[in-house]
Amino acid sequence: MFKKDLLIDSSGYVLNLLEKILSTNIKVYGIENIPKDNPKIFVANHFTRIEALVVPYCLYDITNKKVGVIADDGLMKSYFGNFLQNIGALSKSHPNRNNIILSDLLTAKKDWLIFPEGRMVKAKDITKEENHYTVKINDNKSRVFTGSAFFALYSEILRQEHINNNIKNKNKFNRKYLINENDTIATNETMIVPINITYSPIRTGENFLQKMTKRLFDNISEKFLEEIEIESNIVLNSKIIIRILKPISLHKMLKNSYGLELNHNTIVEKLRYELTHKFMKKIYENLTIRFEHIFILILYHLKEEKICKLYFKRIIYLVAKRVKEDCTLFEDDIKNDIINLISYEKYPIFDEILKIAIKDKIISQTRNDYIINRDILLNMHTHDTIRLKNILRVVLNEVLIIDKMNEIVKQKVELTHEQIDEELLHILQEKEKNEFESDYYKFSSNSNIxxxxxxxxxxxxxxxxxxxxxxxxxxxxxxxxxxxxxxxxxxxxxxxxxxxxxxxxxxxxxxxxxxxxxxxxxxxxxxxxxxxxxxxxxxxxxxxxxxxxxxxxxxxxxxxxxxxxxxxxxxxxxIRIKTVLPAIDFWNDIVSSFNAHSLKKEYVENKARYPKINYDKFYIKAILQLKExxxxxxxxxxxxxxxxxxxxxxxxxxxxxxxxxxxxxxxxxxxxxxxxxxxxxxxxxxxxxxxxxxxxxxxxxxxx
Missing domain, CATH: 3.40.50.1820 (Alpha/Beta hydrolase fold, catalytic domain)
Known part of the structure; x- marks a missing residue:
C-alpha cells in the first residue's frame, strides 16, 4: 500500500505523486465561471473513482479553498481513505452528513462537490425522460438524485431566514448546524456550479500501474481489476477535461417564495427537481465532442449493415466540419485540420479507433467495405464489464444524449455517394479560396504584400x-x-x-x-x-x-x-543553413536567457532571383520547418x-x-x-x- 507521506502534505492535499502523474493530463476550462465570494456546490457527472480525488484537488488549486466530496463508503475504506478524509470528504452513510454540509454552505468555510448520479455510471447510460434524467445500471433505472439541489436550496433558505432575523431559537440553530461563536453566516447566496468531466481518449489495456497493483494486493476482485485497468489508463494515457460551466443563481429561483408562509420543506420539494434538471442538462449537453464520438455515432445511425471505407471517412469529415460550425465544445482531434483523413493515407486517430472496433468485433472488413455487427455494437454487457468488453458503446452512450450531434449525423448518413462527393468538393474548394482570402486580408495593411x-x-x-x-x-x-x-x-x-x-x-x-x-x-x-x-x-x-x-x-x-x-x-x-542558422539560434538562446528579447534575430535577408514572386527575407522559424x-x-x-x-x-x-x-x-x-x-x-x-x-x-x- 502507498505510504501516507506520498499522498498528503501538512494541509491534507496531494503533493508529489498526484501532481507528477496528473500535471500534464488535466485541462481545466471555465475557471472564470467560479463565483469568487459565494458558498458553492459543484455538481458533476461521475465515471471514475479518481474524480473524487482529482476534481477537489483541481478546485482547491484554483480557489485555495477546500472542497469536500460525498464519497462511496467503499472508497472511504480504500487506500484513498486517508486522502479523502484530509480534504474533508464524508461517506454517504455519515450520520450527521446533511448538517455538516449545510454548516459549510452557511458559513462558506468549505465548498462541496456532489455527483448527482449517486454512483459511477460506467456505461454512461443516461436518458432524458420528460423533465428529468434517468440513470440505467444493468436493468435498473433510477432518477438522478436531487440531494445537491436540496442542500443548495435549503442552505439559501436558512441564510435568508438568518439575515431576516427569522430564526426563533438561535442556540438550537447554531447547535444543529455546527455554528461556533466565532463563525459568521455568509451573506452571499449559495450557487450551483455544474461541471462536465470528459476523458480523451478512453482506452483499455494492461499497463504498469495495473501490473503493480496486482503485485501489491492479493485476492483482487474482478470489479476492482476492471476499475484499476480503466482508471490507470486514464491517468497514464488520457487527457482529463474538467469544464466548469456558468453558475446557477438560487436567489432568482427562490425570490418568489421569500416572505410567503410556506414550510421550508414545501419550497425545497417544489424546486429541487426543476433545479436538478437544469444543472444536469448543462452537464450532459456540454460534453467535449471527440473524434471517436463521430466515428461510433455514424455506425449507430447507419441504416445499412455495411459502409464503403472511402465514404465512411468522407462522412466523418463532413460531420466534423458541421460540429466545428454548430457545436461549441470539441477536442483538438476535431479542431485541427483533418484533411489527411480523406486524402488516401493512414490516419492515426481513425486507425486506432478502427482497431478497437475490429478487436471488439463491432466491425469486420472486406477489401472495400466495413461490415457492422449491430448486435455487438449495442451490447451493454454489465455495469462492471462494459468498459472492458465494449468501450465504444460507452463512448456512444455519452453522445446519444446530445440532440444536435444526432441530428447532424442522421442528415449526413442519408446522403448518397454522389451527394457526399459534391458537398465535399464544394467544402474543399471554398476552404482553399477562403484560406488565401483570409491570409491576404490579415496582412493587407503590410506595404510589402x-x-x-x-x-x-x-x-x-x-x-x-x-x-x-x-x-x-x-x-x-x-x-x-x-x-x-x-x-x-x-x-x-x-x-x-x-x-x-x-x-x-x-x-x-x-x-x-x-x-x-x-x-x-x-x-x-x-x-x-x-x-x-x-x-x-x-x-x-x-x-x-x-x-x-x-x-x-x-x-x-x-x-x-x-x-x-x-x-x-x-x-x-x-551555407547559411549549415553555419549561420545554428549561430543565430545560439545567439537567440543567449539573449533570451537575459530577457533581452529585442536583440533576437528573427530572420535573414534573401536576395531573390524573382523578387516579385519570392519573399525578401526568410524567418528562422520557417527555415527550421524547411529543415524538418x-x-x-x-x-x-x-x-x-x-x-x-x-x-x-x-x-x-x-x-x-x-x-x-x-x-x-x-x-x-x-x-x-x-x-x-x-x-x-x-x-x-x-x-x-x-x-x-x-x-x-x-x-x-x-x-x-
Missing part, C-alpha cells in the same frame, strides 16, 4: 482531358512561380492545377508561423479536390514542392499515377515506389546535385528516371532554357 494574383491558386482547364497535373511551387514562393510550366502543360491538353502552400504568396510574416505539416495539408487538400474531379492525377513539385510531391506518393490513391520532382530541396548548397521537411522526406524515401521522374540542374546554386542521386538511389520505384541538365539556375521552370525541361516532363507524363 504581394499583388493578389501572385498567390492565388488557379486551374487551367482542358475539357478534352480527364487527367490533372498538380503543380507545387517552392519555399517562400507562390503559384505564380509555376505559371510558365502550367501554361505549357495545359497547351499539351492537360488540366493543370497550381496550388498554394499555406503561408505563401502574401508576406514573409505569413510564412513565419506555418509548419511543414501545413504545407503538406495544402497538398493533401489539392490531391483530394483533383481526385473528386479527374480520373488521373500526376504531381509535379519544384524545389520544396518537390519534397512535398515525394511525400504525397505515400497516398493510397490508384488515380495518382506519377511524381515529378524538379530540383527537390533535399540537400542545400546555401527535408529530414522527414529523407526518412520516407525508401517507402516510395511510384513512377517518378527526378530532374536536377547540374549547377544549381541552391540545391546540391547530390539530392537527385540520393532520391534516385533510395526510392524503391521500378519505373524511375533521372534527368540531369547542364543548367546553372535553381529556378529552371522560368525564363530561358525552360523548353528542354518542359519537354522532358511532357514526354514523361505521356509515357504510359
Amino acid at each position: 504581394k499583388p493578389k494574383d501572385i498567390g492565388t491558386p488557379y486551374l487551367l482547364k482542358d475539357n478534352s482531358s480527364k487527367k490533372c497535373i498538380l503543380l507545387i511551387h517552392g519555399f517562400s514562393s507562390a503559384p505564380k512561380e509555376v505559371e510558365e510550366l502550367a501554361v505549357y502543360l495545359n497547351n499539351c491538353k492537360f488540366n493543370v492545377y497550381a496550388i498554394r502552400l499555406k503561408g505563401h504568396g502574401t508576406v514573409p510574416e505569413d510564412l513565419k508561423d506555418t509548419s511543414y505539416k501545413d504545407w503538406y495539408n495544402s497538398v493533401s487538400r489539392s490531391v483530394t479536390i483533383a481526385s473528386l474531379k479527374y480520373e488521373e492525377i500526376d504531381v509535379v513539385g519544384f524545389s520544396t514542392g518537390g519534397l512535398l510531391a515525394l511525400l504525397s506518393s505515400k497516398k493510397y490513391l490508384p488515380k495518382l499515377k506519377s511524381i515529378v520532382c524538379i530540383n527537390a530541396a533535399l540537400n542545400l548548397n546555401d 521537411l527535408m529530414k522527414v522526406t529523407k526518412q520516407n524515401l525508401e517507402k516510395i515506389n511510384r513512377k517518378i521522374l527526378i530532374i536536377q540542374a547540374k549547377n544549381d546554386p541552391v540545391v546540391n546535385m547530390s539530392s537527385a542521386y540520393e532520391i534516385h538511389d533510395k526510392i524503391k520505384s521500378k519505373n524511375k528516371k533521372l534527368a540531369i541538365f547542364e543548367l546553372d539556375e535553381h529556378v529552371i521552370i522560368k525564363g530561358k532554357n525552360t523548353k528542354i525541361v518542359f519537354e522532358k516532363i511532357e514526354q514523361f507524363l505521356l509515357d504510359k
